[in-house]
Amino acid sequence: MNEEYGHEPDVPLQSVARVSVVYNLKKQAGSDEPDDKYEEYDPIATVEAVADAVGAYGFSVSLCEQDDDFAARLAEQKPQFVANIAEGRGEARGREAQVPCFLESAGIPYWGSDAVSMAVALDKLLTSRTLLCDEIPVPLCACFKQEQDLSQLPTLFTERSRFVVKPRYEGSSKGIFSDSVAHTPDEAKEKIRRIWGRYAQPALLEEYLPGDEITVGIVGNGRPSVVGMMRIVPVEQREEFLYSLEEKRDYLKRIRYEGPESIPTSVRDQLGRFALKAFQSLELRDMARVDFRLDCDGTPRIIDINPLPGLSPEYSDLPILHRLSGGEYNDLVRSILRSSFSRNGLAFPARGSR
Ligand SMILES: Nc1ncnc2c1ncn2[C@@H]1O[C@H](COP(=O)(O)OP(=O)(O)O)[C@@H](O)[C@H]1O
Ligand SMILES: [Mg+2]
Known part of the structure; x- marks a missing residue:
C-alpha cells in the first residue's frame, strides 16, 4: 500500500469523493503586531486556485480554514x-506539523510531508545539521540563543567576513531585511538582538554566500524528480543581494526570474543532485522547493528547504519555476496529487471523471 516500503498494493485502491483544502487565511496585522505577522499565510485566491485545480478531477472540494473551528468543520x-x-x-x-499531526490522528490521508519532516525543515539549524550528516553543502552557521552566545562573534568574523542574520524558524523571508548582512561583530550583535526582540526565537548567523540564488522544485516520492529551477535575479544589480521581505513583496518591480537555460549545465546537474539528496535526507514527500546560493567557488549550498512551498499560481516560486520550464499550474497540482494518491493507495480518477 505505502510506496515508501516498496509493497505492491494487494488490496484494491480506495476511491475518493470528498477532498478538503486546509489553509490559513492571510489577515491584516493588527497595530500591535509586526507587519509581517501573517506573511506566510495564503490569500483566498490561492486557496481557490488549489481547490479549482483539485476539483478538475471531479472531487467534491470543501474549504477548511485551520482556525478555532477547524476540528468541528473537518468532522462535518x-x-x-x-x-x-x-x-x-x-x-x-x-507549527507546520500541526495539521499533519491532526490528520494523522484522525486517519485522514493528506498530501505533503509528514509532521516530523515538516517540523525539522522549518528549523533551519536542525535542517543544516541533517544535511551536513549526508555531506550536502550548506553555509557555515552558528546559533545565538542568549547574550552569552555573543562571545562567539569575534572568532566567527575571523573565519568569514560577512554573515546573514536570520530567524531560526521562519519562512517567506520573515525577519530577512535588505540590511540583514552583518560585516562586523557589532553589526551582528545589533541584528541578532533585532531577531530576538521581534521574533522571540534564536537567531542564526550564516556565512553570506555571494553567488547566484537558485531555487529548485521537486515532486514525487519513491523516485522524486526535479520539475524545474530558476535563478532569482535583482533587476538592479548590486554587490550584496538578499531576496528579502521587501524584495518579495515588490517582486514585480525588483526581481527577474530566469529559467533553467540561464544556468550552466554543470551547475544545473549539481543543483538537481543536491536537491534530490536533500529531499531524501529529510525524508520529504510529494513536493518541495529547495533554495540555494552559490558560494565564492561556484558550489551550490542549500540555505532553505520548503516542504510546504507556496502554491499561488501568480507569485509563488514553485509555480513560477514550473512555468518557466513550460509547465501549467494545473499540471503541477496534478503531479502533487497523483504522487500523494499513489503513496496512500488511493485511486486517481481521470480528469472530471466523477
Ligand atoms: N547564507 C546566505 N547567504 C546569502 N543569502 C542568504 C543566505 N541565507 C539567506 N539568504 C537570503 O535570504 C533569503 C531568505 O532566506 P531563507 O533562508 O531562504 O529564508 P525563508 O525561509 O524565509 O525563505 C534567501 O532567499 C536569500 O536571498
Ligand atoms: Mg527561502
Whole structure:
C-alpha cells in the first residue's frame, strides 16, 4: 500500500469523493503586531486556485480554514483526502506539523510531508545539521540563543567576513531585511538582538554566500524528480543581494526570474543532485522547493528547504519555476496529487471523471 516500503498494493485502491483544502487565511496585522505577522499565510485566491485545480478531477472540494473551528468543520466535511497548504498557527517551530499531526490522528490521508519532516525543515539549524550528516553543502552557521552566545562573534568574523542574520524558524523571508548582512561583530550583535526582540526565537548567523540564488522544485516520492529551477535575479544589480521581505513583496518591480537555460549545465546537474539528496535526507514527500546560493567557488549550498512551498499560481516560486520550464499550474497540482494518491493507495480518477 505505502510506496515508501516498496509493497505492491494487494488490496484494491480506495476511491475518493470528498477532498478538503486546509489553509490559513492571510489577515491584516493588527497595530500591535509586526507587519509581517501573517506573511506566510495564503490569500483566498490561492486557496481557490488549489481547490479549482483539485476539483478538475471531479472531487467534491470543501474549504477548511485551520482556525478555532477547524476540528468541528473537518468532522462535518468528512474528507477522504486533504490538500494541505496550512502553515500552522502561532509561532512555535512545530507549527507546520500541526495539521499533519491532526490528520494523522484522525486517519485522514493528506498530501505533503509528514509532521516530523515538516517540523525539522522549518528549523533551519536542525535542517543544516541533517544535511551536513549526508555531506550536502550548506553555509557555515552558528546559533545565538542568549547574550552569552555573543562571545562567539569575534572568532566567527575571523573565519568569514560577512554573515546573514536570520530567524531560526521562519519562512517567506520573515525577519530577512535588505540590511540583514552583518560585516562586523557589532553589526551582528545589533541584528541578532533585532531577531530576538521581534521574533522571540534564536537567531542564526550564516556565512553570506555571494553567488547566484537558485531555487529548485521537486515532486514525487519513491523516485522524486526535479520539475524545474530558476535563478532569482535583482533587476538592479548590486554587490550584496538578499531576496528579502521587501524584495518579495515588490517582486514585480525588483526581481527577474530566469529559467533553467540561464544556468550552466554543470551547475544545473549539481543543483538537481543536491536537491534530490536533500529531499531524501529529510525524508520529504510529494513536493518541495529547495533554495540555494552559490558560494565564492561556484558550489551550490542549500540555505532553505520548503516542504510546504507556496502554491499561488501568480507569485509563488514553485509555480513560477514550473512555468518557466513550460509547465501549467494545473499540471503541477496534478503531479502533487497523483504522487500523494499513489503513496496512500488511493485511486486517481481521470480528469472530471466523477
Ligand atoms: N547564507 C546566505 N547567504 C546569502 N543569502 C542568504 C543566505 N541565507 C539567506 N539568504 C537570503 O535570504 C533569503 C531568505 O532566506 P531563507 O533562508 O531562504 O529564508 P525563508 O525561509 O524565509 O525563505 C534567501 O532567499 C536569500 O536571498
Ligand atoms: Mg527561502
